[in-house]
Amino acid sequence: MATLYLVPNVLADGDWQTVLPAQVKSILSHTKYFIVENIRTARRFMKQVNHEINIDECTFYEINKRTTTTDLPHFLKPIADGHDVAIISEAGCPGVADPGAEVVKIAHKQGIKVVPIVGPSSILLALMASGLNGQNFAFKGYLPVKPQERVKELQTLEKTIKNTRQTQLFIETPYRNNQLISDVLKACSPSTLFCVAANITGENEFIQTKSIQDWKKSGVPDLHKQPVIFLLG
Structure with a gap:
């Protein structure tokens, strides 16, 4: 079953491995669809975790002040096609003081499996x-x-x-x-x-x-x- 992963990000500069579990590397390395607040900073974070990730093969959906509520269900469409999707917070944990919560709400309405990954809050x-x-x-x-x-x-x-x-x-x-x-x-x-x-x-x-x-x-x-x-x- 395709899954919506909630991937935490670091709160401050430094070695990500001191604050994030190894599971983050595995998810980022094998997922091709991402929901993020800022594509540039998300790409940089992913490269820090695993420099071998082919960013050009990944699809990014931005969720920010310009995103409308009608855009959000489209972000989850890859899951219907059998592909995992990951929400990456700009800092800390997705859904906590974070716009990703709106996507998670829609995922639950659609019966999508939601998996939160441990991270710093x-x-x-x-x-x-x-x-x-x-x-x-x-x-x-x-x-x-x-x-x-x-x-x-x-x-x-x-x-x-x-x-x-x-x-x-x-x-x-x-x-x-x-x-x-x-x-x-x-x-x-x-x-x-x-x-x-x-x-x-x-x-x-x-x-x-x-x-x-x-x-x-x-x-x-x-x-x-x-x-x-x-x-x-």
Whole structure:
């Protein structure tokens, strides 16, 4: 039976074998149809895993802001013809804060076998390393960009933490990291715990959890244009 594989990608530069299972190499080497966010970066990743892959024999379907919902079923057509298809995330795991989830939803409706491959998730790795509540947590995605709306959302998150002890995780566009951190330090209570997890699995990985009060004393490193996930607890 042809299968839809969900293939994870690395989170940071380095040897893929330190964070991905050997199964990834086998799947990428034997699959000819791929659903990706960016063809160029997907091709580069595949060559890093196995430089002997003949990229010219592969077919790529891009899923991004320009992709319409009517395009998605077409991406799965090779499976009906007996060919495996693999979704490759741009970073981390497909379907988790990732547009591949829409394709997976269609695959289930069509009765297609879906196989997730173990890989790094910045959400889980940051939660593991934060020391915050891992029994009850929520990933909020991006917070509002407008300052007043962002402050209001942060205050709402703090109320949730106080009432339920639910850890709150969120991200920001890398070039706005420093502004987000500044807003968190201004808006949140001194005792609230704030974890900053940057470049997870990379050589310059930085993960620290401190109270807002302690962050104000020590300062936060410059994280402009770096991959970061933030947690409040």
